[in-house]
Amino acid sequence: MSEYRFREIEAKWQQYWRQHQTFRTAEDPERSNYYVLDMFPYPSGAGLHVGHPLGYIATDIIARYKRAKGFNVLHPMGFDSFGLPAEQYAIKTGQHPAKTTDTNIKRFKQQLEVLGFSYDWDREVRTSDPDYYRWTQWIFLRMFNSYFDQQQKKARDISELPIPSGLNNQEKQDYINQHRLAYQAEIAVNWCPALGTVLANEEVVGGVSERGGHPVVRKPMRQWMLRITAYADRLLEGLEQLDWPESIKTSQRNWIGRSYGAEINFPISDFNHAIKVYTTRPDTIFGVTYMVLAPEHPLVEKITTTEQQAQVNHYLVTTSKKSDLERSDLDKTKTGVFTGSYAINPINQQKIPIWISDYVLISYGTGAVMAVPGGDQRDFEFAVAFDLPIIQVVSENGEEEDLDTAYEGHGTIINSGEYNGLHSKDFTKVIIERIEKEALGKAAVNYKLRDWIFTRQRYWGEPIPLIHTQEDGIVAVPEDQLPVILPEVDDYKPTQDGQSPLAKAEDWVNTSSPVDGTPAKRETNTMPQWAGSCWYYLRFADPENQQQLADQEKLKRWSPVDLYVGGAEHAVLHLLYARFWHKVLYDLGIVPHHEPFQKLVNQGMIQGRSNFAYRIQDTNTFVSYNLRKDYKTTPIHVDISLCRNDVLDVEAFKKWQPDLADAEFVLEDGQYICGSEVEKMSKSKLNVVSPDDIVNRYGADTLRMYEMFLGPLEQGKPWSTHGIDGVFKFLRKFWNLFHDELGNLVIEDAEPTAEELKITHQTIKKVGDDIERLSLNTCVSSMMICVNELTALKCRKRAILLELVKLIAPFAPHLAEELWQILGNENSVSLEAFPQYQEEYLKEDSYEYPVSVNGKMRAKMTFALDLAPKQIEQEVLAAEAIKKWVGDKTPKKVIVVPGKIVNVVV
RNA sequence: GCCCAGGUGGUGGAAUUGGUAGACACGUUGGACUUAAAAUCCAAUGGCCAUCUAACGGCCGUGCGGGUUCAAGUCCCGCCCUGGGUACCA
Numbered sequence: 002m003s004e005y006r007f008r009e010i011e012a013k014w015q016q017y018w019r020q021h022q023t024f025r026t027a028e029d030p031e032r033s034n035y036y037v038l039d040m041f042p043y044p045s046g047a048g049l050h051v052g053h054p055l056g057y058i059a060t061d062i063i064a065r066y067k068r069a070k071g072f073n074v075l076h077p078m079g080f081d082s083f084g085l086p087a088e089q090y091a092i093k094t095g096q097h098p099a100k101t102t103d104t105n106i107k108r109f110k111q112q113l114e115v116l117g118f119s120y121d122w123d124r125e126v127r128t129s130d131p132d133y134y135r136w137t138q139w140i141f142l143r144m145f146n147s148y149f150d151q152q153q154k155k156a157r158d159i160s161e162l163p164i165p166s167g168l169n170n171q172e173k174q175d176y177i178n179q180h181r182l183a184y185q186a187e188i189a190v191n192w193c194p195a196l197g198t199v200l201a202n203e204e205v206v207g208g209v210s211e212r213g214g215h216p217v218v219r220k221p222m223r224q225w226m227l228r229i230t231a232y233a234d235r236l237l238e239g240l241e242q243l244d245w246p247e248s249i250k251t252s253q254r255n256w257i258g259r260s261y262g263a264e265i266n267f268p269i270s271d272f273n274h275a276i277k278v279y280t281t282r283p284d285t286i287f288g289v290t291y292m293v294l295a296p297e298h299p300l301v302e303k304i305t306t307t308e309q310q311a312q313v314n315h316y317l318v319t320t321s322k323k324s325d326l327e328r329s330d331l332d333k334t335k336t337g338v339f340t341g342s343y344a345i346n347p348i349n350q351q352k353i354p355i356w357i358s359d360y361v362l363i364s365y366g367t368g369a370v371m372a373v374p375g376g377d378q379r380d381f382e383f384a385v386a387f388d389l390p391i392i393q394v395v396s397e398n399g400e401e402e403d404l405d406t407a408y409e410g411h412g413t414i415i416n417s418g419e420y421n422g423l424h425s426k427d428f429t430k431v432i433i434e435r436i437e438k439e440a441l442g443k444a445a446v447n448y449k450l451r452d453w454i455f456t457r458q459r460y461w462g463e464p465i466p467l468i469h470t471q472e473d474g475i476v477a478v479p480e481d482q483l484p485v486i487l488p489e490v491d492d493y494k495p496t497q498d499g500q501s502p503l504a505k506a507e508d509w510v511n512t513s514s515p516v517d518g519t520p521a522k523r524e525t526n527t528m529p530q531w532a533g534s535c536w537y538y539l540r541f542a543d544p545e546n547q548q549q550l551a552d553q554e555k556l557k558r559w560s561p562v563d564l565y566v567g568g569a570e571h572a573v574l575h576l577l578y579a580r581f582w583h584k585v586l587y588d589l590g591i592v593p594h595h596e597p598f599q600k601l602v603n604q605g606m607i608q609g610r611s612n613f614a615y616r617i618q619d620t621n622t623f624v625s626y627n628l629r630k631d632y633k634t635t636p637i638h639v640d641i642s643l644c645r646n647d648v649l650d651v652e653a654f655k656k657w658q659p660d661l662a663d664a665e666f667v668l669e670d671g672q673y674i675c676g677s678e679v680e681k682m683s684k685s686k687l688n689v690v691s692p693d694d695i696v697n698r699y700g701a702d703t704l705r706m707y708e709m710f711l712g713p714l715e716q717g718k719p720w721s722t723h724g725i726d727g728v729f730k731f732l733r734k735f736w737n738l739f740h741d742e743l744g745n746l747v748i749e750d751a752e753p754t755a756e757e758l759k760i761t762h763q764t765i766k767k768v769g770d771d772i773e774r775l776s777l778n779t780c781v782s783s784m785m786i787c788v789n790e791l792t793a794l795k796c797r798k799r800a801i802l803l804e805l806v807k808l809i810a811p812f813a814p815h816l817a818e819e820l821w822q823i824l825g826n827e828n829s830v831s832l833e834a835f836p837q838y839q840e841e842y843l844k845e846d847s848y849e850y851p852v853s854v855n856g857k858m859r860a861k862m863t864f865a866l867d868l869a870p871k872q873i874e875q876e877v878l879a880a881e882a883i884k885k886w887v888g889d890k891t892p893k894k895v896i897v898v899p900g901k902i903v904n905v906v907v
Numbered sequence: 908g909c910c911c912a913g914g915u916g917g918u919g920g921a922a923u924u925g926g927u928a929g930a931c932a933c934g935u936u937g938g939a940c941u942u943a944a945a946a947u948c949c950a951a952u953g954g955c956c957a958u959c960u961a962a963c964g965g966c967c968g969u970g971c972g973g974g975u976u977c978a979a980g981u982c983c984c985g986c987c988c989u990g991g992g993u994a995c996c997a
Contacts, residue, residue, distance in 0.1 A: 206993095246911095246912090247911070247912085248910090248911045248912060248991080248992075249911095251910065251911055251992085252910085252911080252992060252993080254910095255909095255910065255911095255992085255993070256993090258996065260996075260997090262997085278997080279996095279997070280997060281996095281997065282997080293997095335995090358995095359995090360995045360997095361995080361997075362995075362996070362997090364996090365995095365996045365997075366996070366997060367997095369997095370997045371997080372997085373997090377997065378908090378995090379995050379997075380997080382995095447996080447997090448996090449996050569991080569992085572992075573992090573993095710919085710920090710931085710932075711919065711920085712919065712920055713920085715912095716913090716920095717990080717991090718919075721918090721919080721933095723918070723919075723932095723933055723934075724918085724919065724932055724933040724934090725933090726932090726933075727931085727932040727933060728932080730932095731931095731932090770923080771923090774923075776923080778919095778920075778921085778931095779920095779921065779922095779923095779930090779931085781931080781932090782920090782921070782930070782931040782932075783930095783931085785931055785932075786930080786931065789931090849927095850927095851926080851927040853926090853927085853977090853978075855977070855978085856926090856976090856977060856978040856979095857978095858927055861927080893977085894977070895977090896926095896977055896978080898926065901926055902926045902927080902978080904926080904977050904978060905977085906977045906978095
């Protein structure tokens with residue numbers, strides 16, 4: 002038995018590829034182009050775990066396949082290297098984030114290299130590299146210098162902004178500033194005290210920060226914003242043509258949250274004000290029994306009556322102290338307070354009380370609602386809590402019912418004067434027409450999407466390239482002075498009051514005005530982590546360009562990205578932001594296509610499988626899994642390297658940590674069995690499996706094929722090495738097709754038989770088709786079957802083996818290179834064409850039909866493929882095996898599907 | 908609550924357009940080789956029944972209940988469960 006020495010082979014070929022620059026991106030004008038991209042990683046200190054490469058392996062197979070199919074392939078890799086962990090590490094240790102980031106990147110690259118990926122490393126980009134963020138800053142300035150033209154629905158240069166006449170200079174300046182795509186606003190932001198920074202809405206999940214899970218509070222602050230809301234419609238419409246998973250499209254649609262309804266003004270009695278509300282159900286207007294303002298609504302202080310003042314103030318103070326988490330707690334009962342004032346329903350002139358409650362959000366719609374407790378569950382709950390009247394105006398069956406919840410559906414209009422009996426959907430149109438005719442309001446579209454809060458009070462990010470001058474307000478850093486380099490500071494900590502750490506770099510902050518040279522100060526906020534990843538895929542087309550972010554011709558060649566593979570967790574973050582930037586760049590004529598990523602695939606998350614030991618409380622004794630119920634125990638995570646199939650290596654466990662040296666155990670069947678649980682793979686859960694370990698034991702080719710073999714790319718699953726032996730055995734079997742027991746090469750030059758050709762070409766067809774539809778798990782199976790069959794036939798024919806090596810090359814590239822060389826070829830197999838199947842070898846002249854009676858399979862019969870269906874029918878009916886089931890009845894009909902099935906219906 | 912994805916042997920999973928369900932692999936069992944173990948190779952392996960002298964068989968079966976069809980894992984209706992996203996969005 003000859004040995005498959007994967008370690009030697011893999012090291013050898015990785016070096017070869019490096020030396021020969023085998024995977025330099027080809028830009029042959031005669032060939033078609035294909036851009037296949039991974040979501041570039043944040044280089045964390047933990048390195049890669051076996052989950053990371055899943056998508057990378059898939060894209061690498063595609064990249065190698067497309068190259069072999071004759072495409073120019075762009076398959077780059079880079080690092081999203083600005084980010085919070087490096088900065089927090091710096092705060093703890095004083096080590097400069099650039100340094101740790103650099104170390105981490107080295108480690109990542111090393112780990113990636115070992116897996117044999119065919120990246121063009123000459124095109125590597127790092128978002129924290131000044132040569133890169135120069136262009137991130139440049140794009141920001143383009144947004145700063147643009148406005149959104151509502152007529153043309155596109156961004157245009159700010160110099161083309163029509164300015165209303167009659168404004169003085171200051172007013173003109175303000176007008177312009179208010180229309181920029183990047184603008185400053187004083188708004189209630191998500192302030193995270195623990196991180197010392199503001200967060201975007203997309204970064205706040207359930208009231209706590211997405212990173213770290215720290216509480217987030219609302220706080221008014223002056224911030225730079227990006228006008229993503231202007232693009233809401235285009236972001237929505239653009240989704241239609243994209244080949245993306247439906248779930249991601251749906252998430253983005255929901256996040257943008259376009260809804261149709263009406264804005265209606267409710268005059269306030271005794272005040273010269275009206276409350277403007279937004280509603281999607283103007284058809285329920287006869288059911289309005291009260292109004293609610295958000296606590297932050299500007300009218301609150303104007304309309305609160307003297308008697309109610311104390312109560313209102315008290316309520317405002319309590320709500321402002323609440324975190325978003327507390328405010329969004331759905332289980333709590335509704336709170337609120339009466340303002341003392343009344344509004345008039347403009348349709349039926351009813352006088353209704355105006356309340357304040359924190360269930361109405363200042364950030365959505367107009368910050369005020371017309372409350373219809375009969376038709377809205379939240380209003381219903383509020384009405385019950387404060388004993389307000391409930392009127393049903395929409396009914397499923399036209400009858401008034403005893404409501405114990407709101408009826409939110411559509412149906413017949415009741416209790417609505419002359420409109421009774423209409424269907425609610427028709428009434429919606431009717432009432433909007435009336436509202437517009439009587440100038441009480443107008444039809445309106447609303448979005449959940451908010452503008453993007455773009456500033457962070459952090460050190461490790463792109464400085465915002467703006468200068469605050471004394472005379473000319475805020476001005477852009479001139480283009481030829483980009484990049485604005487991140488200054489050195491002594492202390493990376495943000496301040497309590499929301500000042501960026503950059504404010505402490507006084508030499509850097511104090512600068513002069515680009516307009517007149519007078520003293521000025523730099524903007525000290527930095528950009529959020531997402532900035533760099535909004536456009537990195539463009540830079541890969543032309544990473545060295547010093548004149549522009551990328552050459553037009555090169556962008557034309559490579560955009561849009563043909564295949565983009567990455568995690569679904571970026572559905573409404575990176576993937577939405579990048580589309581937004583891309584559309585701005587498109588409007589400004591910088592990119593040639595209006596969407597960045599044509600096809601998107603989400604690879605499933607590979608989870609870890611944690612092991613637990615059960616410590617009996619207040620002792621140093623551990624009890625085995627199945628006996629733990631007899632004791633009071635606390636489970637502790639055990640490093641999975643100390644377990645094998647859930648059996649704990651007791652001695653290793655004792656040596657693992659000093660306090661366990663004298664640990665005692667309650668065993669079952671002489672063993673300590675650990676509990677297990679599927680969790681996210683992470684350092685803290687001690688369940689991280691590193692690809693390095695697997696590569697060391699089985700080789701990169703085995704790991705690559707095994708991760709594909711595990712199941713469909715899109716599916717998540719816990720990591721397990723059960724079955725990796727099967728893949729390893731397959732590669733060894735493949736190796737042994739070429740070698741005899743002594744390790745001698747045994748290849749025959751004889752002509753392959755028809756059977757051998759058929760097996761081979763069937764497999765080529767199947768694998769080719771499966772790669773095209775990204776079904777990489779079935780590719781592996783098909784190749785296993787092929788090798789099994791050829792091994793059984795003892796086929797060692799050169800012509801067959803040459804094809805097989807090319808076929809397996811995208812999956813197991815090192816092994817393929819080695820065998821390709823053994824077969825006497827000088828070139829790298831990576832430069833060979835993917836095999837083409839020959840139709841003639843696949844032709845069959847007969848087919849074994851499954852023959853069924855009433856849909857139940859009863860016999861198999863072989864017929865020539867060109868035999869007439871009538872004749873097949875006759876032979877089937879004559880066959881003994883079928884007669885047995887038909888009996889003496891006359892068949893009703895016989896269905897013959899040529900090449901598929903015969904079914905006799907009795 | 909709402910939206911999305913999914914539910915197939917002991918396990919991971921296959922079945923691309925409705926056409927032989929369980930490919931391929933793991934595991935398990937038995938056998939060969941071996942002083943022994945490991946490794947390797949061979950065979951069996953959805954459940955139940957029949958048979959076990961050999962050859963052949965039968966019924967059930969893709970979360971549950973209905974339906975369409977000559978034919979349903981696949982299509983339709985209703986439900987249950989799991990995973991993910993989202994949440995006072997008016």
